[in-house]
Amino acid sequence: MKQKISFLIISFFFVNLLSAQKNTQSFATISATNADSLITANYLNPNFIILDIRSISEYNSKHIENGVELNYYNSDFFASLDTLIKDKIYLLHCASGGRSGIAFDSMQTMGFTQVYNLSGGLNAWQNAGFPVVTSVAPIALSVSDTIAEFIDTEISTSDSLELKLTNYGNDTLKFLSITDLSGTEFTTNFNLNDSLTGLMDYSFKIFYCPIDLIDDSVIFTIETNGGNINYIIKANAVNTFVSSIDNDKIKIFPNPSNGIFSINLEDTKQIQVYNSVGKLVLSKLFTQQNNSINLSNYKKGIYFLKINGSKTNFVKKLILY
Numbered sequence: 001m002k003q004k005i006s007f008l009i010i011s012f013f014f015v016n017l018l019s020a021q022k023n024t025q026s027f028a029t030i031s032a033t034n035a036d037s038l039i040t041a042n043y044l045n046p047n048f049i050i051l052d053i054r055s056i057s058e059y060n061s062k063h064i065e066n067g068v069e070l071n072y073y074n075s076d077f078f079a080s081l082d083t084l085i086k087d088k089i090y091l092l093h094c095a096s097g098g099r100s101g102i103a104f105d106s107m108q109t110m111g112f113t114q115v116y117n118l119s120g121g122l123n124a125w126q127n128a129g130f131p132v133v134t135s136v137a138p139i140a141l142s143v144s145d146t147i148a149e150f151i152d153t154e155i156s157t158s159d160s161l162e163l164k165l166t167n168y169g170n171d172t173l174k175f176l177s178i179t180d181l182s183g184t185e186f187t188t189n190f191n192l193n194d195s196l197t198g199l200m201d202y203s204f205k206i207f208y209c210p211i212d213l214i215d216d217s218v219i220f221t222i223e224t225n226g227g228n229i230n231y232i233i234k235a236n237a238v239n240t241f242v243s244s245i246d247n248d249k250i251k252i253f254p255n256p257s258n259g260i261f262s263i264n265l266e267d268t269k270q271i272q273v274y275n276s277v278g279k280l281v282l283s284k285l286f287t288q289q290n291n292s293i294n295l296s297n298y299k300k301g302i303y304f305l306k307i308n309g310s311k312t313n314f315v316k317k318l319i320l321y
Helices: 002-020 032-041 056-061 077-082 098-110 121-127
Strands: 026-030 048-052 089-093 114-118 140-142 147-154 159-167 173-178 186-188 201-208 216-224 227-238 251-253 260-264 269-274 280-286 290-294 301-308 313-320
Touching (some): 026 032, 077 098, 089 098, 114 121, 140 227, 147 159, 201 227
Antiparallel strands (some): 173 216, 216 227, 260 290, 301 313
C-alpha cells in the first residue's frame, strides 16, 4: 500500500512539475524510480521521447519500451541532436551515464526546454527491477487536437489550418491511406509518401473554401502501420459581398465543362478565378456582353469565379472535368 501511495505522489509531482514548467527550461538528473514515474505520467504523450543514445547493437539487445535510438558514436551525433524538436520532453539515457551526461550538457546549450538524464543509465534501470524489451513498433499519435474548426471564413476565399501528428514509437511510421475529401469544401496537402521516425513530427494543412453559407464538417481518417487517427473538422462561412447583382442576368455555360466556360454579362466587369485552395489562377476584364474563359490547361476540380462589379461582387462555383 505504501508503494502505491508513493507512486501516486511521485506521478502527481511529475505531472504538476511538467505542467508548471511548460514554458520554462527544466533539466535534471533523476533516479531510475523517478524515470519510471516520468514515463508513466507521460504514457502516450505525443510530446514525450525516451532518447536512447547507445549504439545500435546495444539498443537491439535490449531497451526501454518505446525508447528511440540515436547512436552517440555516429560522427554526426551532435548535429543530429541539434535538429530534434526543442520543446518536447526528453528522458535521456545511455548504458551507465557517461555518454548521456555529455549529451545532457550539450542539450542545455542547444535550446532544449525539458531534459531528464537517467542516472546510471540502463544498468541502473535494470538493477532497480524495471523491464526492458527487444521489440520495436510505430505508434501514431496526433500532436494537434483532433477536433479543429474554421470560424467565419469568407465565401470564395480560402482559409487553412495546420495539423500535426507524431510517431510515439520506435519503428518507422508509414502512411497507408487518408480519407478522400473529394465532394467536400475541404482539401489537404497530406503526402502519403512521407514517413516518420520516432524523433520527428509531421505537419500538414487542411484548406477550406466555402461556396455557401451552410455550415460544413468532415470526419477523415489517416491510416498508418502504427494505428489510425481520426480528425473532425468543422467550419462556417460568412458573406461579406453585397449580393444585389441579379443572378439571372449572369449566364455561365456549360458548367461542368472540360475547359471552356462561356459567360454572359450585361456590362463590363472584372472577373477572377480561384482554385480550391484560394490561389488566384486567372484574372480578366470582360469588355463585351458575351465572353469566355479557358481553364483547359488547369487540373480538374472545383474553381471559383468571382465577378467584381462597380458596387457588388458575385461568386460562382465552376466544375472542371
